[in-house]
Amino acid sequence: MLVMRAFEEAVGEACVTGEIHGEMHLATGQEAIAAALEPLLQRGDVVVSTHRPHLHALASGVDPVAMLAEILERDGLCHGKGGHMHLFDPEHGFMSNGIVGAGAPMAAGYAFAQLREGSDAITLCVLGDGAMNQGAFFETANLAALWRLPVVFLCEDNGYGISVPKASAAAGSLVSRGECFGIPAAECDGSDPLATFEAIGQAFVRARSRIGPSLVVAACYRYRGHYEGDLDRYRSDEEKAAAMSDSRDPILRLSAVLLQQGIVDSDEVDALAADARGQIDAWMAAARARDLPSVEFVRESVFV
Amino acid sequence: MTTELETLQALTTSRLISDVLADEMAKDDRIVVFGEDIATMGGVFGATRQLHRAFGDDRVRDTPISETAFVGLAVGAAQAGLRPIVELMFVDFLGVCFDQLANQMAKNTYMSGGRVRVPVVVRTAVGSIGAAAQHSQVLSATFAHIPGLKVVYPSTPGDACRLLRAAIADENPVIFLEHKRLLMSRVGKLPYADDLQPLDEPALIGQARMLREGDDLLLVSAGYTVQLAMLAANELAAEGISVGVLDLRTIVPLDRAALTAAAEVSKAVLVVDEDYRDFGTCSEVMASISEALGHRAPLLGRHAPDVPIPASKVLEEAVLPSAASIARSARNLLGRL
Numbered sequence: 207m208l209v210m211r212a213f214e215e216a217v218g219e220a221c222v223t224g225e226i227h228g229e230m231h232l233a234t235g236q237e238a239i240a241a242a243l244e245p246l247l248q249r250g251d252v253v254v255s256t257h258r259p260h261l262h263a264l265a266s267g268v269d270p271v272a273m274l275a276e277i278l279e280r281d282g283l284c285h286g287k288g289g290h291m292h293l294f295d296p297e298h299g300f301m302s303n304g305i306v307g308a309g310a311p312m313a314a315g316y317a318f319a320q321l322r323e324g325s326d327a328i329t330l331c332v333l334g335d336g337a338m339n340q341g342a343f344f345e346t347a348n349l350a351a352l353w354r355l356p357v358v359f360l361c362e363d364n365g366y367g368i369s370v371p372k373a374s375a376a377a378g379s380l381v382s383r384g385e386c387f388g389i390p391a392a393e394c395d396g397s398d399p400l401a402t403f404e405a406i407g408q409a410f411v412r413a414r415s416r417i418g419p420s421l422v423v424a425a426c427y428r429y430r431g432h433y434e435g436d437l438d439r440y441r442s443d444e445e446k447a448a449a450m451s452d453s454r455d456p457i458l459r460l461s462a463v464l465l466q467q468g469i470v471d472s473d474e475v476d477a478l479a480a481d482a483r484g485q486i487d488a489w490m491a492a493a494r495a496r497d498l499p500s501v502e503f504v505r506e507s508v509f510v
Numbered sequence: 511m512t513t514e515l516e517t518l519q520a521l522t523t524s525r526l527i528s529d530v531l532a533d534e535m536a537k538d539d540r541i542v543v544f545g546e547d548i549a550t551m552g553g554v555f556g557a558t559r560q561l562h563r564a565f566g567d568d569r570v571r572d573t574p575i576s577e578t579a580f581v582g583l584a585v586g587a588a589q590a591g592l593r594p595i596v597e598l599m600f601v602d603f604l605g606v607c608f609d610q611l612a613n614q615m616a617k618n619t620y621m622s623g624g625r626v627r628v629p630v631v632v633r634t635a636v637g638s639i640g641a642a643a644q645h646s647q648v649l650s651a652t653f654a655h656i657p658g659l660k661v662v663y664p665s666t667p668g669d670a671c672r673l674l675r676a677a678i679a680d681e682n683p684v685i686f687l688e689h690k691r692l693l694m695s696r697v698g699k700l701p702y703a704d705d706l707q708p709l710d711e712p713a714l715i716g717q718a719r720m721l722r723e724g725d726d727l728l729l730v731s732a733g734y735t736v737q738l739a740m741l742a743a744n745e746l747a748a749e750g751i752s753v754g755v756l757d758l759r760t761i762v763p764l765d766r767a768a769l770t771a772a773a774e775v776s777k778a779v780l781v782v783d784e785d786y787r788d789f790g791t792c793s794e795v796m797a798s799i800s801e802a803l804g805h806r807a808p809l810l811g812r813h814a815p816d817v818p819i820p821a822s823k824v825l826e827e828a829v830l831p832s833a834a835s836i837a838r839s840a841r842n843l844l845g846r847l
Contacts, residue, residue, distance in 0.1 A: 252590070285623030294622030296589070301626070305613050311579045312614060315586020315594075322542075322568065322592070329586075342609070345579035352574070507624035508657050509682045 207237040207399065207457045208482035210261045213270070214430075216486045217260065217277055217290075221434040225278060228289055231258040235429030238456035239362055239396050240265040242403035243330065246410050250327035252299040252320070254313040256362075257291045258428075259302035262332055266300040268293065274493035286499030287507065306367075307333060307340025310359070314346050317355035321416065328356040328413035335423075336367025338380050347419070351387040356413035359384065359421045360406060362396065364428040369440040384421030396424025397456045400463070427454070518706055519698030523667040524557040526697075526709070527633075527688070530671050531558060531595065533710070534678050535565055538593065541678065543570045544580045545597030554599055555635055555693040577607035584630045585615045588683075595678065598634040600645050601687065604652070615683045616658030630684070631677045636663075637689040637734055637784055638830055643818035646826075648733070648785040651794070653685045654761045660715060661761040663687040665736030667697045668706040672713035673759060679712055689734035689784075701833075702740040718765035720772060724752035727840055728776035730769065730795055732758035735782045741833035746840055753840070761791060769795060770802040778843050782831050783813040808846055812839040 214234040220226045233240070240261035247253065247266060255262040263273055268283065276282030277290040284294055291304035299316075303309055313331030320327040337343055338361055350357050361380055365372050372380075384391030390412065394405035402424050409420035427449040431438035452458045464470045470478075518526075535541045543561055545553070549572040552559030562570040573580040577598060584594035598604065604611060611632070618626045638646040653661045662677055662684055664670035670692065677684040697703045702721070721736065722743055729739040736757045743753040756772045758765065773779050779799060781792040792811030799809060814829050 254586070283623070284621060284625065287623045288621040292617075292621040294618065294626050296622075296625055301589070301618070301622075303614065303618075305609055308582065308609055308614060311582020311610060312586035312589070314579065315583040315588070316590045317586075318542075318583060319587045319590030319592050342578050342582065345574070345576035346582070348574060349576060349579045349583065353571075507620050507622075509660070510619055510624060510627050 207241045207460065208479050209485055210237040210240055210264055211457060212482045212486040213260060213264065216490050218430070218434055220278060228279065230290060230434040231432065232430045232434065233258045233261045233428070235450065235456070236362060236364065236396070236426045237261060238399040238402050239360070239424050239426060241399045241456070242406055246403070246407055247330070248327070250299065250320070250325055252313070252316040252327070252329040253332065254309040254316065254329065255300070255302035255332045256309065256334055256337070257302070257304045257306070258334070259291065259293055263293050263295070263300055263302070266295070267298045268295045268300050270489050271492045274489055275496040278493050280493065280496040281499045282493070282496060285503065307337035307342040309333070310343045310346035313357050314350050314355055317350065317357035318353065320356055326414040328358060328410060330358050330360055332360050332362060334367065335361055335363040335365065335372050335380060336375065338383050339376055344383070347384065347387045347389060347421075350419040351389050354416070354418040356416060357419045358406065358409040358413050359419065361421065361423040363423050363425045366428070366432070366440070368432045380423045381421065389419050389421050391421040391423065393423045393425070396426035397454055397459065399456060399460050515706060520696055522556070522694060522696055523670050524553070524555045524693040525559070526667050526671050527557040527674060527693070528552070528559045528561065530674050531561055532564055534675060535561065535569065539569070540591065540593045541569070541595060542587065542592055543595045543597070544573050544584060546573060546575055546599050548572060548597050553597060555688075555690065557633065557688065557693060558597060577603050578610055581607040581632070582610040582614060585610060585618065585628055588628045588630045589618065589626050593629050593678065595631045595633060598632055601634040601636045601649050602644050602647050604649060611653070611659070612656045616656050619682065620658055627681050628683050629681050631686055632683070633686045633688060635690050635693060636687045637691060638819050638826055639690045639694070640823060640826060642821035646819035648687065650687055650732070650761045650785050651790040654791070654794070655789070658683065659762060660684045661687065662715060662759070663733040663761055664692070664759065665731070665733055665757050666703050666705055667692065667700070668703065668709060669713060669759065671709040672711060673715070675710070675712035676715045680715060684715070687733060691734050701737045713759065715760050716763035716765055718756055718758045718768040720754060721757050722753065722755040724754040725775055726752040726777050727844060728754045728756060728772050728779045729782060729836070729840070730756045730758065730772070730779060731782040732761060732791070733784065735784050735831055738831055738833045738836055739782050742836035742840065745833065745837045751840070751844065764794065764798065766798050766802070769798055773799045773803060773807055776807060777847060778808045780836070780840050780843055781809070781811045782836055783811065784831060785814060786816050787811065787813045788816050808843060810839060810843045812836050
């Protein structure tokens with residue numbers, strides 16, 4: 207989580223300096239969910255992520271330098287053609303896409319292939335709470351339940367679709383969107399990595415055992431605006447202060463547990479944070495050393 | 511696919527297509543088929559008949575009426591290594607799955623810098639047979655406008671078989687447009703089906719073909735209107751006009767070299783299309799010829815006007831190209847010379 211936090215902070219700084227000219231969606235504050243995924247994902251699994259994909263990619267084992275180079279608009283993971291929202295790493299079973307909810311049908315496709323090949327591999331489909339109102343999700347949930355596909359729908363419920371609060375966008379509850387198709391649905395505190403690990407882990411077991419799809423709704427809070435540069439006036443200062451307080455922060459919460467149980471001491475926590483920043487500095491330097499994408503190849507890869 | 515020519519004359523193109531699908535599925539177990547009413551029913555035009563019986567639920571599945579879900583599912587399955595063929599019952603339904611077609615299927619290869627392949631074939635029925643505005647369109651230009659989709663539009667039963675095999679073998683997404691009149695007609699009843707053999711060899715996607723040589727007028731078309739162009743060419747030939755017919759076969763990639771070569775040796779060019787006019791295939795073909803040859807030859811399009819396809823037969827006939835209207839447009843064009 208420390209590395210993930212430092213990763214997003216470094217990318218955010220590159221937006222401020224103008225090193226990144228394009229749109230940027232950071233997942234600062236949502237680290238617990240990706241951290242819970244990391245130990246649960248196995249080789250052969252596929253993650254279909256969202257427009258806020260960096261942390262899921264890190265959890266999937268995507269090369270951080272290649273990813274950072276892509277984010278920095280260099281000759282990176284996708285040779286500068288995908289950018290930060292469209293990260294593709296087939297070797298590590300990872301893809302993301304920028305259309306809200308559109309990953310769901312493709313995730314079902316990966317799961318169909320996994321079911322057919324007879325392995326215990328599964329597909330994780332990450333969606334925001336806003337995506338839970340998209341037809342693509344409903345159509346896919348229906349089909350996944352009918353075909354008992356090994357897919358886990360993970361909703362990162364940060365409470366807002368850009369500026370619109372969930373209360374104004376989603377009728378009923380988000381878990382009911384799984385239950386109505388007979389899909390087991392659980393809610394968890396997505397700022398608590400251990401609780402999130404538990405909830406997603408149970409869903410993964412159902413998928414690996416070929417029982418069928420599951421839905422996990424993980425409540426979390428996005429520390430940044432929807433995008434870098436978002437004035438973020440739709441969330442009150444009071445709300446933000448409460449949601450980002452030390453007692454809610456996923457990193458500080460886990461630190462507190464580890465300190466309390468005597469697993470680490472405060473010096474070790476500080477050292478881990480410093481190590482994370484050092485790691486990111488090294489990755490950023492390596493990514494910055496990558497060439498810019500060659501304009502000569504801009505017309506290539508429309509078709510293979 | 512060793513059926514005798516005599517037997518073939520009695521079959522519909524939809525039957526030939528189902529035979530090609532079965533044949534290709536037998537050769538490659540990565541091929542899976544999804545769509546509405548394609549399993550037990552065998553497709554509303556019968557183009558997937560017998561597939562479910564032969565290959566079972568594992569490979570041939572009816573889907574709910576959820577085009578976004580099954581088209582997107584095909585994209586994901588293709589990226590996972592399968593070779594899905596989906597049937598979009600009517601091309602008009604692209605409206606309910608356009609994001610998966612235009613933003614996912616078409617772009618994932620490019621956005622991944624070539625790391626991801628999306629070998630999906632979307633077979634879909636096009637053209638007017640009296641079903642009005644929401645079940646009669648062609649929309650070839652709508653697909654063609656999006657980079658990343660190949661658009662194949664066969665004109666004859668034999669070429670439908672060859673191009674379908676090529677589409678299935680292609681590593682890219684292919685939109686395969688099947689005209690309803692072609693699907694439903696018996697081979698022997700079509701104006702032009704003299705190209706039946708070989709049925710088991712794939713064509714080259716992106717390669718147009720001359721069906722008829724002539725130097726007074728070049729008719730350019732794709733899909734079922736090629737049949738009408740051949741009829742019109744016969745009519746005009748009887749009047750002493752020498753007519754060439756170029757069958758584009760694929761809208762994307764457009765065989766611009768063949769277009770230029772054919773236009774260069776003709777006094778005039780008439781482009782025939784059942785799709786809407788504005789920003790459509792006719793305009794693109796004429797622009798391509800103009801860019802290559804300047805104002806060397808007069809150009810004209812015979813296309814559907816920019817109105818939704820009407821329901822009543824008399825109105826439908828008024829907007830669609832026919833052999834007679836193509837011949838009429840040809841005489842008008844040649845009259846300008």
